[in-house]
Amino acid sequence: MNLPDARRRPTAPFEPLRLEPAYRKVAAALLERITNRSLENGDRLPAEFELARQFGVNRSTIREALRELESSGLLRRERGSKLMMVSRPHPGAVADGISRALALHDVTLRDVWEGLTILEPPIAEAAARRRHGSDLEALQAVVASAADPDPQAAARQAAEFFQRLGEATHNRVLMLGHEPLLQLLAPSLEVMIDELAQARTRIASAQRRIVEALRDGDAAAARTWTEKHIRDFRRGFELAGIDLGRRVHLPA
Amino acid sequence: MNLPDARRRPTAPFEPLRLEPAYRKVAAALLERITNRSLENGDRLPAEFELARQFGVNRSTIREALRELESSGLLRRERGSKLMMVSRPHPGAVADGISRALALHDVTLRDVWEGLTILEPPIAEAAARRRHGSDLEALQAVVASAADPDPQAAARQAAEFFQRLGEATHNRVLMLGHEPLLQLLAPSLEVMIDELAQARTRIASAQRRIVEALRDGDAAAARTWTEKHIRDFRRGFELAGIDLGRRVHLPA
DNA sequence: GAGGGTGCTATTGTCCGACAATCGAGCAAT
DNA sequence: ATTGCTCGATTGTCGGACAATAGCACCCTC
Structure with missing residues (x-):
């Protein structure tokens, strides 16, 4: 276990820095806006294309983020409508x-x-x-x-x-x-x-x-x-x- | 309020038949397997490509379904691993x-x-x-x-x-x-x-x-x-x- | 034979572009 | 007023692409 000094001082332990995928960052950003009520209950989200433009990511990435919030009940779309709507989770x-x-x-x-x-x-x-x-x-x-x-x-x-x-x-x-x-x-x-x-x-x-x-x-x-x-x-x-x-x- | 008979018997009420998008059907299918324990706690899911092949849909569709289950805590991936793992939702x-x-x-x-x-x-x-x-x-x-x-x-x-x-x-x-x-x-x-x-x-x-x-x-x-x-x-x-x-x- | 580096392959994360279906609105016809 | 039609916008889905990397088998050195 005794190594030469040059080897013994290496491990200034780097924490394994969190790289989150973009879709989760997008979801987090939207979630943040919802929890602090910048986005309120009935508000309609911009179209996916527009969101992609604003976040500077691809539409597919946006869609993955939306699915995440959708399944938490924070986004839903009203019967047959296109745009997503911010929603309080249904009890x-x-x-x-x-x-x-x-x-x-x-x-x-x-x-x-x-x-x-x-x-x-x-x-x-x-x-x-x-x-x-x-x-x-x-x-x-x-x-x-x-x-x-x-x-x-x-x-x-x-x-x-x-x-x-x-x-x-x-x-x-x-x-x-x-x-x-x-x-x-x-x-x-x-x-x-x-x-x-x-x-x-x-x-x-x-x-x-x-x-x-x-x-x-x-x-x-x-x-x-x-x-x-x-x-x-x-x-x-x-x-x-x-x-x-x-x-x-x-x-x- | 009194309408002619021909008008009064119209609404044999059609229920607004549910057409779910494919990504939600995929998510539902996976969820079903998880809740009835065909897929158990530590099990690893097949790769996205393989899932796409089995379900007969595109990989993007699979990914959207995965995001849905992921955010419910039913799927996670262990630190730095690739394949998704079935998981009990963390309390x-x-x-x-x-x-x-x-x-x-x-x-x-x-x-x-x-x-x-x-x-x-x-x-x-x-x-x-x-x-x-x-x-x-x-x-x-x-x-x-x-x-x-x-x-x-x-x-x-x-x-x-x-x-x-x-x-x-x-x-x-x-x-x-x-x-x-x-x-x-x-x-x-x-x-x-x-x-x-x-x-x-x-x-x-x-x-x-x-x-x-x-x-x-x-x-x-x-x-x-x-x-x-x-x-x-x-x-x-x-x-x-x-x-x-x-x-x-x-x-x- | 053991341990450690090394390259390959599979897989994910992300992007791009495309197209059918359909919703909303505007407009025309009845 | 209702119906039909067109058009633009938007979603759902597809196919393909590529960089990064985790896992693995391989090889090399000792």
Whole structure:
């Protein structure tokens, strides 16, 4: 290991300097403009050719950058239009991405259920305090469509109920936060509903209780009934023989 | 509004048939293979040319599809390598995306704080039950580096504490769930720490209490101290004159 | 035989030029 | 007012090109 001095002083360690490809630099530049709101929600981007001129790169390079932002939901094009439009990421699309990431990371049904246990009762509580009349109507409409014979529809309905509950909090963090969990829960829920005769009525009655609590603005009751509702899911999974330790998968 | 019959029966409503561009179909095909695990985590993708041959499209088209998946974190290339590698989305990157989305949707500091109020106490509770020895060590290391003079570093430290807390739950849903909130909290936290003399010591002592509770496996105490800790943030924001109703922005 | 340089090949990043399809607008015809 | 037509602008896709370089097999020296 002992080398002559001339060899021992070489390594003044150069950091491996980051060479980003041009398409990523372009994407970063556009992203920067979007996050600092120089480019706002409805704004239309210049044509690809014009962008290529401004950035001084080829149109192909621009296109690769656009695809990058497009898939993040930051750019979209309105139905059949040509020019790209700056857009806020659609919450549903963001939730899809989160769900995918969680599924690929081998999240278990238990993990998801635990997340719901934590999130939903306080959401119900907040919803009871802050709901508007329209939120209540939306929830009642969902509850009215309960007990669908098709298991898949029934599972969707159960998830939609929570979604509307989230919307009633008027807190986007909460809305977005529980949506991936609902997506990941749905497939197991479907199996459970299909397997357990009593599942539909139990879900329906829990939903009714919760909505009543919301109607009365009774936050404590909303919380309590929601806790029960979620706990019931777990019981249902166990009764239906669904392994809580299994990986969740994405809805089809 | 009353039109002749011939006019009233027109709209047997055609759905506006989806014609997707080829690059999105390619991306969808690859995504499908990834989500159903025909393509697994470390797998290397064929070269662009070969993909172009297999899909029967031009290489440019393939490249656009790759950019789409790359920005979702589903493809990456290892440091200085050529071929693309299938990858699970890095949680940090996913959290960045969520933060961006929330920020662009005009989420307020109050929304974020409320999310933390809901999430963190149960996280602390779960962490107290499930922490490993190594989690405790990591937390203690973070706590030891508290009270940094630089406000930015101090804010980062406060956020990192919660991150480690999340890791101690060994529930990826919880880990990923609170990370965007921490990112969005950080800038305000920094202002608050800079403004309030007592902030650093209060944070440090709260952290110590929580870690002690975790050490003793005392879930109730962990929860309680965490509740106090988060409530304290709110008091801090008020004392520092930070408007809870203002939009959060992304850390620089 | 081992270790280290060296050239080859495959692959990516970027560019150029081309063309069909189509959207929007303007304009003409009905 | 609706329809049809033309025209320019723009996107989606293609083919081909070339420099840079990562990976690899090869060769050379010791």
